[in-house]
Amino acid sequence: MEIVVYGIINSITLSLISLGFTLVYSISRVPNFAHGALYVTSGYLTWIFLNKCTGMPYVLAIILGIGITAVVGALIYQFILVRVRGMEISEIIATYAIGLAILEGLRWGGLRGGTFSLPAFFAGSVDILGVSVDYQRLIIVGAGILTFILLYLFTRYTKMGLAFRGIAQDERAAMMLGINSDVTAVLSLGIGSALAGLAAILLLPLGNIVVETGYNVLIFAIAVCVIGGLGSWGGVIVASFIIGFAQILTESFLSAHYQMVVALLAIILTLLVKPSGIFGKQKELEERV
Amino acid sequence: MFEAFEMMVFFENMIALNNVSITCGEGKIVGIFGSNSAGKSTFMHAISGIILDIKKKEEMRGGERISVFGRVFFNGKDMSAVKPHNRAKAGIVLCPERRRIFPESSVLENLKIGSFLTGGTKTRQNLDYVLDLFPRLKDHLKRQGGFLSGGEQQMLAIGRALMASPKLLLLDEPLLGLSPAYQEIVINGTKAIRDSTGISIIITEQYARPVMPIIDYGYILENGSSVLAGTREELMDNPDVKSAYFGV
Numbered sequence: 001m002e003i004v005v006y007g008i009i010n011s012i013t014l015s016l017i018s019l020g021f022t023l024v025y026s027i028s029r030v031p032n033f034a035h036g037a038l039y040v041t042s043g044y045l046t047w048i049f050l051n052k053c054t055g056m057p058y059v060l061a062i063i064l065g066i067g068i069t070a071v072v073g074a075l076i077y078q079f080i081l082v083r084v085r086g087m088e089i090s091e092i093i094a095t096y097a098i099g100l101a102i103l104e105g106l107r108w109g110g111l112r113g114g115t116f117s118l119p120a121f122f123a124g125s126v127d128i129l130g131v132s133v134d135y136q137r138l139i140i141v142g143a144g145i146l147t148f149i150l151l152y153l154f155t156r157y158t159k160m161g162l163a164f165r166g167i168a169q170d171e172r173a174a175m176m177l178g179i180n181s182d183v184t185a186v187l188s189l190g191i192g193s194a195l196a197g198l199a200a201i202l203l204l205p206l207g208n209i210v211v212e213t214g215y216n217v218l219i220f221a222i223a224v225c226v227i228g229g230l231g232s233w234g235g236v237i238v239a240s241f242i243i244g245f246a247q248i249l250t251e252s253f254l255s256a257h258y259q260m261v262v263a264l265l266a267i268i269l270t271l272l273v274k275p276s277g278i279f280g281k282q283k284e285l286e287e288r289v
Numbered sequence: 290m291f292e293a294f295e296m297m298v299f300f301e302n303m304i305a306l307n308n309v310s311i312t313c314g315e316g317k318i319v320g321i322f323g324s325n326s327a328g329k330s331t332f333m334h335a336i337s338g339i340i341l342d343i344k345k346k347e348e349m350r351g352g353e354r355i356s357v358f359g360r361v362f363f364n365g366k367d368m369s370a371v372k373p374h375n376r377a378k379a380g381i382v383l384c385p386e387r388r389r390i391f392p393e394s395s396v397l398e399n400l401k402i403g404s405f406l407t408g409g410t411k412t413r414q415n416l417d418y419v420l421d422l423f424p425r426l427k428d429h430l431k432r433q434g435g436f437l438s439g440g441e442q443q444m445l446a447i448g449r450a451l452m453a454s455p456k457l458l459l460l461d462e463p464l465l466g467l468s469p470a471y472q473e474i475v476i477n478g479t480k481a482i483r484d485s486t487g488i489s490i491i492i493t494e495q496y497a498r499p500v501m502p503i504i505d506y507g508y509i510l511e512n513g514s515s516v517l518a519g520t521r522e523e524l525m526d527n528p529d530v531k532s533a534y535f536g537v
Binding site for chain 2: 084085086087156159162163165166169170172173174175176177178179180181
């Protein structure tokens with residue numbers, strides 16, 4: 001029973017982590033390797049607001065942390081990525097370099113040691129199916145599901161969301177209809193960074209804010225996206241559950257050290273068996289003439 | 290109303306479009322005919338501004354060098370340097386070759402994405418108009434665009450372009466790969482759009498025969514140059530056009 005409950009929690013955690021990465025990729029075709037850095041940035045900013053600005057309520061600190069992270073993401077596109085757009089290798093190098101700069105900059109700026117942690121939203125725990133689960137993990141599950149629903153509604157029923165879907169499927173055809181691809185790309189990076197920030201705020205109360213989290217988060221996000229098929233939303237959910245449960249299973253039968261190995265092995269297996277991922281480009285939708 | 294003046298496009302040193310000038314008056318249908326590689330699509334890309342995006346992407350990638358010369362005037366304004374999405378905002382909307390509908394979106398969603406520039410009651414009006422024009426789309430509103438037949442996709446592509454409330458609609462090879470029955474639907478639809486809304490239309494096609502009856506004025510492109518121009522009657526009476534396009 002423990003495996004099922006914690007498997008679900010772990011899966012939703014993974015999908016929260018990868019959501020921002022896949023959103024950015026599907027809309028702007030930029031593989032945002034600074035994703036992990038933005039994740040840590042958001043957590044650290046919230047910690048600063050909470051601890052250095054006395055009297056600031058937790059909610060306001062969270063909103064500011066996520067908001068600033070979103071702006072940072074948008075600025076990264078506006079000033080750096082716009083110059084290398086369309087060159088995949090350069091995009092990866094540029095975003096990875098930005099990520100490294102941010103993470104190591106934070107380390108240099110004092111983010112060292114295990115003294116940085118965010119408080120849980122509510123203390124305490126509850127029994128579910130005989131397994132004790134703390135409130136924070138329940139909030140993660142709820143917020144994860146809510147985020148998915150909101151994103152679904154946003155991309156189906158709002159004008160900007162529909163423009164996102166258009167750009168994601170055929171950039172030039174969308175351009176012909178008056179959609180500005182640079183604006184959607186900036187917005188997608190902003191929203192993607194905000195999602196990374198949101199994941200950080202939800203997950204960091206379970207542990208400490210350390211620089212290494214940034215690298216781990218990036219690897220998990222890439223693993224989920226490669227297995228699910230880059231840029232596919234359904235793929236994110238399915239792949240999160242596959243990796244999520246695989247991790248929990250190895251943790252309970254082998255050892256917790258193998259978590260990262262599972263993610264990396266899954267990448268290798270996917271690339272060997274079905275390189276486009278589970279929900280990669282559907283063949284039957286190819287153009288008919 | 291619309292004028293493309295001395296358009297020239299080079300891909301590296303190859304000339305794709307050589308001094309082509311075309312005008313289109315308010316509420317007119319202008320046809321551009323030519324075989325493969327005559328420069329029809331390049332011309333459409335040039336006047337819709339897409340060529341600027343292609344050029345930019347190629348430059349960034351260090352790929353092909355594309356040079357564009359000439360001027361595009363629309364309602365008295367010089368649009369030559371205007372980006373494609375802003376040209377669409379001004380009213381020049383391209384319905385691209387091979388349709389390029391959004392394959393993973395439903396028919397209704399394709400139309401909704403098309404209405405990015407409009408909103409509110411205008412969107413509703415446009416949607417009703419498109420569904421009246423092509424009633425067949427009504428039966429497939431929930432179906433994914435990629436699963437439609439070629440003819441239905443073409444209707445959807447034209448409908449999607451209409452959702453943007455164009456003043457000048459550019460149809461690039463709308464009959465490509467369509468059965469004669471669908472060709473008729475699309476051609477009748479094109480004429481109906483002009484007659485009921487007054488939208489000006491520029492249409493390119495390889496085969497002049499089905500399109501000729503609805504145009505007001507036509508141009509013949511060959512190897513990137515405009516070799517012949519005239520009203521419908523003039524073109525249909527021309528012996529060269531007759532032998533090349535009507536096989537008489």
